[in-house]
Amino acid sequence: MANDNKVWNQNDAIPSLVQSKRQIERYGLDVDAQAILVATRLLAAGTRLGHASEVHFARFGLSTGRYRVLVELEDSEGEALPSQLAENLGVTRATMTGLIDTLERDGLVSRRTSAQDGRQRSVILTEEGARRLQAMAPEHFARLEAMVGLLSIEERGVFLDLLGRVTQGISALTDETIEPNKPAGESKKKQHRSKG
Amino acid sequence: MANDNKVWNQNDAIPSLVQSKRQIERYGLDVDAQAILVATRLLAAGTRLGHASEVHFARFGLSTGRYRVLVELEDSEGEALPSQLAENLGVTRATMTGLIDTLERDGLVSRRTSAQDGRQRSVILTEEGARRLQAMAPEHFARLEAMVGLLSIEERGVFLDLLGRVTQGISALTDETIEPNKPAGESKKKQHRSKG
DNA sequence: ACAAATTAGTTAGGTGCCATACTATATTCA
């Protein structure tokens, strides 16, 4: 039995400043190595976050997406349209169909054809779905709290601010063209809190 | 032609403090809403980061993983073993096989059977693979730099520090049991969460 | 009224990554 199951050895895959500098020098580019380091670490963290999230929700028989559907339903008095859910969760309607399929198979939601509009099939949170949410809540939130437990209260506030701006910056990766994203001028950071 | 393809509307799917509080109150839990907000925003950011990264590398005919393989090869003088690559990138050997398959199909790497050990098939960065890396470097690094462009130099340092600790905290999601991660320095945090 | 356009949801097919189980080649040691 070669038990070589690797359970995410978090020591590897953390990019170093040396690596960033080496890459930049190799091609003689004019970019800031520190900025590249931050960006690269961020991407690595994103990968790990996504993976960890799936592992976490799998404990409760869910995936990240399916959990979010259940929560969204709970916040909508137990009923919502697939298109609403897709919109609120930021996934496509096709993806939402798949999420609902699995949730329905597991008995956590059910579908009902609308009387008003024959195209609509609203999604309903079942008793068991609500129970599942309730059952997982203590552990779920305790783990979330533990995740940021290495930050003090004040640091959490700072991190929220910085993360917010970095999150805005993600679009620099997906935009058609590169727009230089200046650091809020010479003054201080502010505004940009679009919604809450 | 209902062109309702959504190209990641970054306004949605950002969790609010109100949502966090509501969820916590619903189940009468004893957790800090601010901490939950940070954790939730972080997970959302992770999802977006992963997605954006794939979009970004797709521009160059690569994926996140395949790009990392090429870079790792470049850092290893153009040759490495699949198991080494898997180890360094933090993916399974099975995943590495798939990554190499695609890279080989695209002519960016080639495989060569080892003379020493018949089980080994080392991976070699081809000329075209090196050219691809060189060609994409300017835009790639410019976009990475732009991603963190909303942060000042000092803020980047702070963010690196906080991100490092939060990244450590990710294991709180994947660990078997919950261990209450306290900020360095504080010896007691009066945390009465005896989940079993 | 009725064809054209829009909308809701689904199906089909693709990518990225993973875990499990397998093949083939060393290595160990009784």
Add this chain to the structure above:
DNA sequence: TGAATATAGTATGGCACCTAACTAATTTGT
């Protein structure tokens, strides 16, 4: 020496999410 074991790499099948194309129902325009 030869059976048991470990190791390198791969095949298989799964999940999450995507885009594009499709079906069915509703609205719109003349």
